[in-house]
Amino acid sequence: MSGGLWRLPALALAWRNLRRNRLRSVLAALGIAIGVFVIVVLGIFGTVLQLSASQELGGIGNQVIVSPAEERQAEALTPRQIQSVERAAVGRGTAVPVYAENALASAGSQQSPAQIYGIDNPAALFEGRDRSLPAQHRGGAFVGPSVASALDLQIGSTVEVGGQQYRVVGFLEPSQDITPIQPNNAIVLAEREFTGGYDQAVVVADSPEDATAVADDIDRRLNVRTDRVDIFELSELLDTIAEFFTLLNRFLIALGSVSLLVAGVSILNLMLMSTAERRGEIGLMRAVGIHRESVLRLLLAEATLLGAIGGFFGAVLSGLAALALWAVTPIGLDVVVVPRNGGYLVGGFVFGIAVALISGAYPAWKAAGERPVEALRG
Amino acid sequence: MNNTDHTTATVEPAIRLESVTKQYVGAETVTALADVDLPVYGGEFLAIVGPSGSGKSTMLNLLGLLDGPTEGVVRLGGRDVTDLSETELTDARREYIGFVFQDFHLLPTLTAVENVTLPTAFTDGQYADRAVDLLGRVGLGDRLDHTPDELSGGQKQRVAIARALINRPEILLADEPTGNLDRETGVTILEEVRRICERGVAVVAVTHDELVTEYADRTVRLVDGRLGEGDDGFAT
Ligand SMILES: Nc1ncnc2c1ncn2[C@@H]1O[C@H](COP(=O)(O)OP(=O)(O)O)[C@@H](O)[C@H]1O
Ligand SMILES: [Mg+2]
Numbered sequence: 001m002s003g004g005l006w007r008l009p010a011l012a013l014a015w016r017n018l019r020r021n022r023l024r025s026v027l028a029a030l031g032i033a034i035g036v037f038v039i040v041v042l043g044i045f046g047t048v049l050q051l052s053a054s055q056e057l058g059g060i061g062n063q064v065i066v067s068p069a070e071e072r073q074a075e076a077l078t079p080r081q082i083q084s085v086e087r088a089a090v091g092r093g094t095a096v097p098v099y100a101e102n103a104l105a106s107a108g109s110q111q112s113p114a115q116i117y118g119i120d121n122p123a124a125l126f127e128g129r130d131r132s133l134p135a136q137h138r139g140g141a142f143v144g145p146s147v148a149s150a151l152d153l154q155i156g157s158t159v160e161v162g163g164q165q166y167r168v169v170g171f172l173e174p175s176q177d178i179t180p181i182q183p184n185n186a187i188v189l190a191e192r193e194f195t196g197g198y199d200q201a202v203v204v205a206d207s208p209e210d211a212t213a214v215a216d217d218i219d220r221r222l223n224v225r226t227d228r229v230d231i232f233e234l235s236e237l238l239d240t241i242a243e244f245f246t247l248l249n250r251f252l253i254a255l256g257s258v259s260l261l262v263a264g265v266s267i268l269n270l271m272l273m274s275t276a277e278r279r280g281e282i283g284l285m286r287a288v289g290i291h292r293e294s295v296l297r298l299l300l301a302e303a304t305l306l307g308a309i310g311g312f313f314g315a316v317l318s319g320l321a322a323l324a325l326w327a328v329t330p331i332g333l334d335v336v337v338v339p340r341n342g343g344y345l346v347g348g349f350v351f352g353i354a355v356a357l358i359s360g361a362y363p364a365w366k367a368a369g370e371r372p373v374e375a376l377r378g
Numbered sequence: 379m380n381n382t383d384h385t386t387a388t389v390e391p392a393i394r395l396e397s398v399t400k401q402y403v404g405a406e407t408v409t410a411l412a413d414v415d416l417p418v419y420g421g422e423f424l425a426i427v428g429p430s431g432s433g434k435s436t437m438l439n440l441l442g443l444l445d446g447p448t449e450g451v452v453r454l455g456g457r458d459v460t461d462l463s464e465t466e467l468t469d470a471r472r473e474y475i476g477f478v479f480q481d482f483h484l485l486p487t488l489t490a491v492e493n494v495t496l497p498t499a500f501t502d503g504q505y506a507d508r509a510v511d512l513l514g515r516v517g518l519g520d521r522l523d524h525t526p527d528e529l530s531g532g533q534k535q536r537v538a539i540a541r542a543l544i545n546r547p548e549i550l551l552a553d554e555p556t557g558n559l560d561r562e563t564g565v566t567i568l569e570e571v572r573r574i575c576e577r578g579v580a581v582v583a584v585t586h587d588e589l590v591t592e593y594a595d596r597t598v599r600l601v602d603g604r605l606g607e608g609d610d611g612f613a614t
Contacts (some may be wrong), residue, residue, distance in 0.1 A: 005492065005506045009499040016487035284483040287444055288497035288541070289472020291465060373444045376483075377435075 010294065014301035021274070025306060028263075028270045032310025033317065035260030036352040040318035042256045043344035044336070046249030048325065051335035053245065054238070061208035061238035062093070063179055064215045066201045069227045076197025081222055081229060085201040088217035093205035096124045098181075099194035105147055105187055106160045112150035114187045116161055118194040124204055126183050127173035137190040140169035144186040161187060180232065208235035260351065263310070264359040271303055271363035282367050283375025296368040303360020304353055311352025315345045390456045391417035392548045392580035393441055398450035400436050400603075410436040412603040413450075418582055420548060423575040425591045426584045428600030434584040435553065437600065441582055442475055442551045443467045455548065472497055476542030476579075478571075480554035482534040484526040484541075491522045494540045505544055512540035516570055532563035539570055550574060552583040556590060568593040 006012065018025040066085050068074035077085075082097050089095035099118030104111055119125060122142055123133040133142060141159055143151075148171055153159060157168045172183035181202060203218075205211035215233040222229050275282065285295055326336045400411040410433040418424050418441070426434050439445040440452060443459060451460050459470060484493045494509035513522055516536040526534055535555065542550055555571065556564035564587065572593050575581045583590050591597045599606030 005495055005504075006499040013487075013499070020487050280483060281485055284477075284479075284485075285496065286468070287442070287471065287477055289468055289475075289545070290497065290500055291468050294500040371445075373439050376444075376479075 010297040010301040011305075013298050014305055017274070017278075017302055018305055024270060024274075028267050029306045029310035029313070031263030031266045032260070032307050032352045032356055033314035035256070035263040035355070036311045036314025036348040037318045037321070038259045039253055039256035039351065040315060040344045040348035041321050042252035043249065043348070044318065044322045044325075044341045046245065046252050047338060047340050047344070048322075048331055048335050050242070050245035050249065051338065052331065053241065055335070057238060057241065061235040062205045062211050063181070063234065064093075064203040064205060064211050064218070065180060065232040066203070066218055066222075066229050067199065067232070069223075069230050072226075072228060074228075076199055077201060077229065078197060082198055082201055084221040085203060085218055088214050088221060089203045089205070092210035092214050093203050094121075094124050096121055096202045096204065097191075097198040098125075098200040098202055099191060100199045103161055105151060107151040107153060107157060110151050112147050113185070114144075114147045114161070115182070115185050117181075117186055117188045118191045119188055120191045122188045125181050125202060126186070126188065127175065129171040129173045131170070133170065133172075137188070138169075139167075139190050141166040142170045142172055142186075142188040143168055144172045144183045145174045146184040147187060159187065161189070164193070208238055211235045260355050263352075264355040267303060267306055267356050267359040268363065270306075271299070271360045274302075275299065275363050275367035279367070279370070279375045283370070283372045286370075286372035287376060292368050296364055299364030299367060300357060300360055303356045303364065306360075307353035307356025308349075310356070311349040314352060315349040318348065319345055389419060391453070392420045392455060393418050394453040395437070395440060395447070396451040396453065398440060398447040398452065400433070400440065400445070401448045410603050411440070411447075414603070414605055416598070416605065418549065418580045420580050421575060421578045422596065423572065423581040423594045424583070425594035425597040426582065426600060427586070427591060427597055428606075432600040433603040434600055436603075438551055438553055438582065438584050441549070442477060443471050472501075472545055474545075474548050476545065476547035476550045478535070478538050478542050478550065478552040478555050480557040482526070482531075482538045482558075484534055484537055486526050489523045489525055490518060490529070490537045490540075493526070493537055494544055496541060497544055509540065509544060512543055513537070516540050517566075530563075531559050532566065535559060535563075535567050536570065539567070539574075543574065548580060550579050550581045552581070554585055554587070555583055556585070556587050561589065564589055 066077065066081075068077055077097075086095040096119060101116050103114060103116045105114040105116075106112070120137045121135050122137055123135045126133055126142070128142070129145070141161075143153055143159065147153070151159060153168050155168055155170070158165050159168055166189060172186060172188070175183050203211070203214050205214050211233055212235045215231050218229070218231055282295055286292065322336050322341060325331055326333050394417040395414050398411055398414045399409065402408045402410060414437065416437070426437060428434050436445070440447055443452070443454070446452070446460060451458055453459065454470060454474060459467070462470065485496060488496065490513055491506060491509045494512060495505045498505040510522060513519060516539055518533060518536055518540070521529060521533060526537070529537065550571070552571065556567055559567060568590060571581055571583070583594065585591070
């Protein structure tokens, strides 16, 4: 005989006991597996939803748009205000002063309403369609996709805005981002085509946090006693959206936890039944000198094993389900395979074990604590 | 050979009940043992007989440190163990006492060797070799890896005896050891127990079985929780 007959006695005995009534054990572990699966899948689902959404919202949180305060009826930002905005943006992003107005654009017999911008650095706010935009506007017009198709424009076509004719030098890429500076209906001209003060200043910040900081800074610099400028900044909206998704995620997980709770009850039931059936065996173990704590450990090992087996399969299945989500839907791997989802996998597994352990605790404690005389009497 | 001759001299009993009373308190209080004095010496085979309800099991439980007396003292090798904690009693049972039951009480999931080593499973020592040895001694050298459902009643009881000996006990307690066995099998079991006794172990068997008393050195009779006097109590 090998020397290591009882190297891990609690685990070895627990394993034998679980195999003894295999169907019953499998069903109990299945309950845990389903509970863990539901929790992990809902958790991952929530993450995917949230990450996909924030991808869609994209740059929304990074822009700060400063315009003259509405109640002051000023037409334009003053050079001093522009300077303040530029100072506030230093180290946190790029400040872009903007002329903006609505006008009718025409080409030949066709007309289309358009948002006309005067920007010397179009690359800061827009993407070019076929080639990238210059950081210095050299004249002509960059045209958004809607206007371009409405007026049937090509590179080199002429577009007329406010009685002036401009040569089309490039097109803007449509944007998925939610932002007030939309490329679709835009025609971007050079600044020199405009006169007077700037209508807006846009700060493209490096991050939502920077955007918040820049907005606060501008507010402090310019709106000292009265509001001289309106500051439009969406990072807070983004926070609100993130909060909503966190809440949604918690709700989903709480929903999943109910199924794990049910699994816990079934383990409680199984442990109560199996310890009642083995009353004499447990009494025998106690009589021949096995301590109450050892019996307790053995019984808890049984519950833990059920939880571990169930939790393992639940976690593996939900991992596969997540990969299936990536395989059969347009959802990208970059929002599925993220640390937080790994956290759900591990967390679900651990949670499954914990639920089984907690459910097994009372029956184990009860059975281990019974006096051997009583247990042996049957 | 009769150890009782030496009892009044210097030898300490392996275990002793001193003026032990055991009462079960319930709706009405039952006095299961009344003022019992009983020393059991090493190398002695003691049979306890008596009608049902006379207190035999109660007495065996007290001797096995599974239960404590309401009054009186239990001495294990001279040491008063009446007031030990449950943990200490558990250790004492594992170190000094072996149990054999009427219905064997083997764990169905374990092989013969595993069943025999079960009392030591949670201790550090290595007992597998001794278990194999003991099973060989009780004639089960070829059944080491059989589970209880693959063994006959007599074989199961022999596994149980091997289990009771794994810790080299000083006291072997048997509750109706032949109760579930036919006469022939009973004889082999009793011969086995007799051999154990000859090695210096104190053996106490509770029984209805005349056969057991034939192998015992001493037989005491319990009636209504009192040790019987007279010829009945000392059959040879
Ligand atoms: N746990 C208990 N609770 C209450 N009464 C008991 C208990 N165990 C035994 N008794 C009573 O004590 C008396 C002796 O019982 P027991 O020792 O089992 O006798 P025996 O083994 O000789 O049949 C009986 O009257 C029995 O009903
Ligand atoms: Mg009895």
